[in-house]
Amino acid sequence: MSAERPLRVLSVNAAVIGGGAEKVSLTLHRRLLERGQESWLAVGNRNAEEPGTLQIPRDAGRGAWARA
Numbered sequence: 001m002s003a004e005r006p007l008r009v010l011s012v013n014a015a016v017i018g019g020g021a022e023k024v025s026l027t028l029h030r031r032l033l034e035r036g037q038e039s040w041l042a043v044g045n046r047n048a049e050e051p052g053t054l055q056i057p058r059d060a061g062r063g064a065w066a067r068a
Contacts, residue, residue, distance in 0.1 A: 009040070011025050011040070039052055040054060
């Protein structure tokens with residue numbers, strides 16, 4: 001891999017802030033950004049405003065009764 005081209009990383013987790021797994025994935029995401037890498041953190045529950053985080057849509061595969 002060339003040193004000029006940054007990594008493009010997508011991490012997936014349940015939430016931005018929570019237990020141990022959330023802490024590790026958020027720390028990894030922040031450190032990648034600090035090093036100039038392109039990092040995104042996709043989560044089911046976006047319970048904190050953090051640069052580069054995306055909310056995973058929950059209703060896409062659910063029926064109308066579940067969304068009501």
